[in-house]
Amino acid sequence: MGDLMGDNAERTSHDQSRFPAARLSRPLCGQCPVRDGSLCRRMERRDRDRLFPFGARIQTRRAGARLFHQGEPFDHILILQSGWALVHKLFEDGERQIVRFVLPGDLIGFEGNEEAGMAYTAEAITDVTVCAIKRSVFYRACAQSPRLAMSFASLVTREALSAWNHVGALGHQTAQGRVANLLLDLHRRVTAHRNPKDSVLHIPLNQVHIADATGLTPVHVCRTLKQLRTEGLLDFRKGALVLLDPERLAEIAQLDPDIAPEGSMTIPPSAVA
Amino acid sequence: MGDLMGDNAERTSHDQSRFPAARLSRPLCGQCPVRDGSLCRRMERRDRDRLFPFGARIQTRRAGARLFHQGEPFDHILILQSGWALVHKLFEDGERQIVRFVLPGDLIGFEGNEEAGMAYTAEAITDVTVCAIKRSVFYRACAQSPRLAMSFASLVTREALSAWNHVGALGHQTAQGRVANLLLDLHRRVTAHRNPKDSVLHIPLNQVHIADATGLTPVHVCRTLKQLRTEGLLDFRKGALVLLDPERLAEIAQLDPDIAPEGSMTIPPSAVA
DNA sequence: CGAGCGTTTGACAGACCTCAATATTGGTGG
DNA sequence: CCACCAATATTGAGGTCTGTCAAACGCTCG
Numbered sequence A, B: 001m002g003d004l005m006g007d008n009a010e011r012t013s014h015d016q017s018r019f020p021a022a023r024l025s026r027p028l029c030g031q032c033p034v035r036d037g038s039l040c041r042r043m044e045r046r047d048r049d050r051l052f053p054f055g056a057r058i059q060t061r062r063a064g065a066r067l068f069h070q071g072e073p074f075d076h077i078l079i080l081q082s083g084w085a086l087v088h089k090l091f092e093d094g095e096r097q098i099v100r101f102v103l104p105g106d107l108i109g110f111e112g113n114e115e116a117g118m119a120y121t122a123e124a125i126t127d128v129t130v131c132a133i134k135r136s137v138f139y140r141a142c143a144q145s146p147r148l149a150m151s152f153a154s155l156v157t158r159e160a161l162s163a164w165n166h167v168g169a170l171g172h173q174t175a176q177g178r179v180a181n182l183l184l185d186l187h188r189r190v191t192a193h194r195n196p197k198d199s200v201l202h203i204p205l206n207q208v209h210i211a212d213a214t215g216l217t218p219v220h221v222c223r224t225l226k227q228l229r230t231e232g233l234l235d236f237r238k239g240a241l242v243l244l245d246p247e248r249l250a251e252i253a254q255l256d257p258d259i260a261p262e263g264s265m266t267i268p269p270s271a272v273a
Numbered sequence C: 001c002g003a004g005c006g007t008t009t010g011a012c013a014g015a016c017c018t019c020a021a022t023a024t025t026g027g028t029g030g
Numbered sequence D: 001c002c003a004c005c006a007a008t009a010t011t012g013a014g015g016t017c018t019g020t021c022a023a024a025c026g027c028t029c030g
Helices: A037-054 A135-144 A146-172 A175-191 A207-214 A218-230 A246-252 B037-054 B135-144 B146-172 B175-191 B207-214 B218-230 B246-252
Strands: A057-061 A066-068 A076-082 A085-090 A096-102 A121-124 A128-134 A200-202 A234-237 A240-243 B057-061 B066-068 B076-082 B085-090 B096-102 B121-124 B128-134 B200-202 B234-237 B240-243
Touching (some): A076 A135, A085 A207, A085 B146, A096 A146, A096 A207, A135 A146, A135 B146, A146 B096, A175 A200, A175 A218, A175 A240, A218 A234, B096 B146, B135 B146, B175 B200, B175 B207, B175 B234, B175 B240, B175 B246, B207 B218
Antiparallel strands (some): A066 A121, A076 A128, B076 B128
16 A cells, blocks of 8 residues: 555545546547546545545556555555556466456445455556545544445445346356446446447456456457457457447346346435435 | 235244244254354344334245345345345346355345346245345434444445455356355354354255356256365265365365455444444 | 155266467557 | 567467256155
8 A cells, every 4th residue: 555645645626637637558538437537526526525524635546556455454445536446356376356347436445454454456457546535534434424324335235236246247147248248337337427328438448357357268258259249249449349239238148127237326315415 | 025014024022932943944953043043133132123113023934935036126124033045136048146145144135226126036045034124214214323324334345245255256266166165155154153163064055056156057066066075175965064174175265364254344343333 | 655856977068268379559769 | 760579469279177968866745
């Protein structure tokens, strides 16, 4: 965690001029939440207003930086403001399993405790800005504000639902289904707070990311993506995702359109706001 | 959901004499939380005292009964008091993926919302007793009591951690590792609140349950269990689980003993109590 | 005794992995 | 602008793990 709480901490709002667009390994268009500040600002204003009195700080981290590491203690909660991150579990053979991707507005840092250390590693995929607050302070704030506590519970509930969906995909589906499930899920999460549903969507992942998340090898992910492309289902190359046949994709991903997806709020807004 | 809220509702405490031991498909010894009331009473007293003013009711359900069904609305929260349950996702081909097993003290019923219906199906494995409360009432109670809200958040956090561990097992591990992981996890959860760590532990699951939870076929689960048995790692037959070599099992399951397991409380008791 | 369920075992097929080589891309420096 | 390098993506051949199908066994219950 080291310099995460260092002197480069910022207390000001997440302004594009003060937080210049990240230098990314590859250019991303304005649709991507990494560079588009609208989503970030909306989540930030609401969370910051609640948490800044408790010592929340805005931080920036470079792509590839580790936000916290499996086995090591980490005493902060992070709210991602912009950019993409991931949470993975390291195995002894050096392989890793990505358990979730973190998008702006998502909370990370509750995957462990002070004594035993974090159970997972969090890593910035792109350059990111996060809102950091001491975990003990955050819990104290929640204990004083049922509204904040329920907002926290709501976020964690969404994480649990997403994880269970992930379990279903990994346990039951073939390679096509797993990849389709992941890309559909990411597409939905990115476009959820976005009006213009353009056909092409930029996702800052490569085939290795998809492999580590779906439990497949990069080689097989490549074959599966090619298969999906030739079958006219979706096109994903160089981070550009196009859903060519969303309906058939949902079938392959075994997503029942009637069922509330991961993004749905289980806790009604009335109980939070 | 039907008769769940029917006239057989009980408001009295969970007494063995009033709630006679369930007629189970196979006999279970006194170690199993299904028949042992100590765990049930402890969880119940604490939760009931908080929730009964809000209309919580104790209910009983038979083994095999569905507590709620995927796609259908369900407006209650259930706290399992005794017995075992499971939560699974149904796929269109008729297969199912068990996403978690529910033990006494666990909460279910937040896997969806009123409008879209539940995202999963919950089913009683053995006869169960549950503490039921209207979801809207429960959320209102949480909104008035930060303590209850944080207790809820703590439970959901544990579920999320457990689900992520499950994701890691399904995505990364071989059949042996998946089965070992599941049985070790269940063993830990059952013995967590139990002093005498006897060598033999009764778990009310069959090979089909294990198959649906690990994403394997019952045939392969059978082969894997036989393999684990001949290698002197564990013995699981007719619901009787014996861990013959816990250390080597933990290796196979890729469980890092230094890392906090799913059972650890992420939210410190001081923030809840 | 027969029916039904769960378990066990075998032969075979398919999905995915491993290893290896090549092609493509993006970045760097001359 | 081109050469060069590292990282990523692609393609092929062969092997392993797990699924599928089928049959038989044991157990419980009616």
